[in-house]
Amino acid sequence: MMQHLIVFPIVIPLVAGILLLYQRQGLVRYKRAVSVTASVLLLLATIGLLRQAASGDITYYALGDWQAPFGIVLVLDRLSALMLLLTAVLAVGAVVFACAGDDEKGSNFHGLFQWQLLGINGAFLTGDLFNLFVFFEVLLLASYALLLHGGGKARIQASVHYVVLNLAGSSLFLIAVGILYGATGTLNMADMANRVAALPAEREGLVTAGALMLLVVFGLKAAILPLYFWLPKAYASAPAPVAALFAIMTKVGVYAILRVYSLIFGDSAGGLEALEQPWVWWLSLGTLAAAGVGVMAARDLRLLVAYLVLVSVGTLLAGIGLRSPQAVSALLYYLIHTTLVTGGLFLLAEMIGLQRGKAGTRLVKGRPMVQGAGLAVLFFVGAIAVAGIPPFSGALGKALMMNAAEGTQRLWLWPLLLLTSLASLIALSRAGSTLFWRSHRGNVSGTPLSRRQWFGVLWLLSAAPLLVVFAGPVSSYTQATAEQLTHPQVLIRTLLPDAGDAQ
Amino acid sequence: MELLYAMTTGVLTACGLYLTLRGRTFPVVVGLTLLSYAVNLFLFSMGGLTTDGPAIVSEGSNYADPLPQALVLTAIVIGFAMTAFVVILAMRARSEVGNDHVDGNKEDRE
Numbered sequence: 269m270m271q272h273l274i275v276f277p278i279v280i281p282l283v284a285g286i287l288l289l290y291q292r293q294g295l296v297r298y299k300r301a302v303s304v305t306a307s308v309l310l311l312l313a314t315i316g317l318l319r320q321a322a323s324g325d326i327t328y329y330a331l332g333d334w335q336a337p338f339g340i341v342l343v344l345d346r347l348s349a350l351m352l353l354l355t356a357v358l359a360v361g362a363v364v365f366a367c368a369g370d371d372e373k374g375s376n377f378h379g380l381f382q383w384q385l386l387g388i389n390g391a392f393l394t395g396d397l398f399n400l401f402v403f404f405e406v407l408l409l410a411s412y413a414l415l416l417h418g419g420g421k422a423r424i425q426a427s428v429h430y431v432v433l434n435l436a437g438s439s440l441f442l443i444a445v446g447i448l449y450g451a452t453g454t455l456n457m458a459d460m461a462n463r464v465a466a467l468p469a470e471r472e473g474l475v476t477a478g479a480l481m482l483l484v485v486f487g488l489k490a491a492i493l494p495l496y497f498w499l500p501k502a503y504a505s506a507p508a509p510v511a512a513l514f515a516i517m518t519k520v521g522v523y524a525i526l527r528v529y530s531l532i533f534g535d536s537a538g539g540l541e542a543l544e545q546p547w548v549w550w551l552s553l554g555t556l557a558a559a560g561v562g563v564m565a566a567r568d569l570r571l572l573v574a575y576l577v578l579v580s581v582g583t584l585l586a587g588i589g590l591r592s593p594q595a596v597s598a599l600l601y602y603l604i605h606t607t608l609v610t611g612g613l614f615l616l617a618e619m620i621g622l623q624r625g626k627a628g629t630r631l632v633k634g635r636p637m638v639q640g641a642g643l644a645v646l647f648f649v650g651a652i653a654v655a656g657i658p659p660f661s662g663a664l665g666k667a668l669m670m671n672a673a674e675g676t677q678r679l680w681l682w683p684l685l686l687l688t689s690l691a692s693l694i695a696l697s698r699a700g701s702t703l704f705w706r707s708h709r710g711n712v713s714g715t716p717l718s719r720r721q722w723f724g725v726l727w728l729l730s731a732a733p734l735l736v737v738f739a740g741p742v743s744s745y746t747q748a749t750a751e752q753l754t755h756p757q758v759l760i761r762t763l764l765p766d767a768g769d770a771q
Numbered sequence: 772m773e774l775l776y777a778m779t780t781g782v783l784t785a786c787g788l789y790l791t792l793r794g795r796t797f798p799v800v801v802g803l804t805l806l807s808y809a810v811n812l813f814l815f816s817m818g819g820l821t822t823d824g825p826a827i828v829s830e831g832s833n834y835a836d837p838l839p840q841a842l843v844l845t846a847i848v849i850g851f852a853m854t855a856f857v858v859i860l861a862m863r864a865r866s867e868v869g870n871d872h873v874d875g876n877k878e879d880r881e
Contacts, residue, residue, distance in 0.1 A: 398842055398845075402845065402849070405849050405853075409852070409853070409856070412856060412860075416860075416863075419867075420867075421867050421868060421875075424860070424863055424864045424867050424868065425864065425868060425874075425875045427860060427864075428796065428860060428861070428864050428873055428875075429873070431856070431857055431860055432791070432799055432803065432857065432873070435803050435807075435853055435857060436791060436803065436806065438849075438850075438853070439803075439806045439807055439809075439810045442810045442813070442814055442846055443810055443813055445814075445842075446810075446813050446814045446816075446817035446839075447817070449817050449818070449838075449839070450817040450818065450819070455838075
């Protein structure tokens with residue numbers, strides 16, 4: 269049982285998605301029960317996996333018992349366990365929120381939601397480059413359909429851009445994988461790391477081209493500077509629970525960059541070591557600057573949160589660009605915080621929009637809200653956390669990140685990071701005062717919000733104080749994770765015991 | 772054969788890229804399809820080109836790499852599904868927005 273636990277995060281959503289196909293139209297309660305149960309089971313399984321990975325052992329699951337490098341393997345180390353748990357926590361919040369009524373605005377919401385989880389979990393677990401492509405496609409296909417859930421002009425418009433861009437990205441991914449396979453003769457990431465370490469000099473150019481093309485693909489997923497233009501519109505027009513789940517999608521890109529370049533192009537790669545570093549570093553700073561401007565310019569709360577996602581992407585990638593264990597540890601801490609808090613803010617924006625009636629989430633004068641006080645408190649907590657003001661988790665994450673920068677890196681990172689935080693703070697306080705204070709006089713009308721929606725938002729936003737309370741254990745885990753990532757040899761030896769002896 | 776193969780892939784990619792950058796959804800869809808054909812061809816060649824070789828490792832030294840063939844099948848299936856989806860999406864966009872421009876605005880058409 270225990271050795272099969274690794275495959276559970278893929279099997280549970282898959283089975284749930286298939287079960288949900290039986291009742292696509294009727295029986296709302298059945299669908300909700302299956303979906304919520306599957307998400308909670310996923311959460312339990314990922315907690316088990318995290319405990320397993322926390323010991324520092326790297327375990328793998330060879331599908332069909334075909335051993336690496338010939339078979340497809342699922343690899344579990346600290347990083348993937350952390351990402352899986354994060355996905356599951358986010359999914360529980362989003363799926364409960366959706367049960368308040370968003371799921372019935374189109375067909376088969378829960379099934380698609382589960383399949384999206386399948387794709388995301390698979391991408392976090394796989395140890396094979398082509399398999400990574402397949403799981404990317406799974407999560408993208410589900411996300412295309414989820415983005416369109418509920419229909420409407422804005423969603424279709426955003427979807428066209430999103431789908432076309434990602435299809436082009438998939439083509440590029442395949443070209444990159446093809447080049448890397450042609451140059452190294454393997455698709456298993458651990459095996460590829462070995463082959464790159466012993467690469468003949470004349471193939472270095474080819475591998476560099478392939479690796480940088482992969483960076484473009486991952487950059488598109490993560491929404492790095494020249495490739496982020498699809499994000500604000502898509503996230504702002506997506507249904508709230510979907511937008512909350514999409515908060516992890518950009519992190520899939522960040523994870524892929526972290527995984528591929530720390531494993532394959534680590535310190536054993538010789539001349540190809542850290543070939544992504546200058547690109548990631550400068551582009552992440554550009555992303556931060558552009559996102560800061562976007563945050564200030566946003567005239568809609570959802571758009572504002574979408575730009576806050578972009579700020580977090582810039583910060584995370586800057587952490588990768590710093591390329592030190594401290595920075596990786598800081599970025600992982602920040603990643604947990606930002607995923608949960610921005611996910612919660614997307615849900616909160618939907619609730620605020622529902623209570624304001626016609627004004628929706630636009631930052632204009634609207635009617636007063638029935639449950640304005642509760643929403644205002646939550647908005648205050650979320651805003652403080654995401655802008656990075658003490659006492660919540662954003663401040664700790666940013667402080668860790670700034671502390672990790674060294675020498676001239678500080679000169680670039682500190683002002684940019686602090687200025688974007690200031691921009692977020694200004695934009696959020698402006699948004700908050702418009703939403704909660706500048707309302708028309710008149711009777712308070714409208715219906716109170718469902719308990720499920722409150723639960724979803726509270727579940728996600730409670731990360732902000734909890735991450736501070738448990739900052740010690742969390743940061744020691746992220747430090748151990750960063751440590752593990754700087755020693756890819758351990759992973760390679762676990763997967764390929766024979767190759768280790770031969771060297 | 773290598774030269775012909777490379778030229779075919781290159782021309783397909785170039786046409787695909789040009790069409791993908793057009794302003795209407797139909798050329799974009801055709802462009803993406805061409806691009807996926809080019810990618811499939813490229814994947815097929817990634818293990819090196821072999822003439823008259825079986826796709827299994829046998830005693831003889833002349834065999835074709837079987838892995839790209841498996842991968843290209845996967846890529847074809849996924850590419851086909853995606854093309855079907857993007858065609859439907861483009862038609863929905865045409866009917867909901869009222870024109871077939873990728874940005875949806877009526878003014879400044881090409």
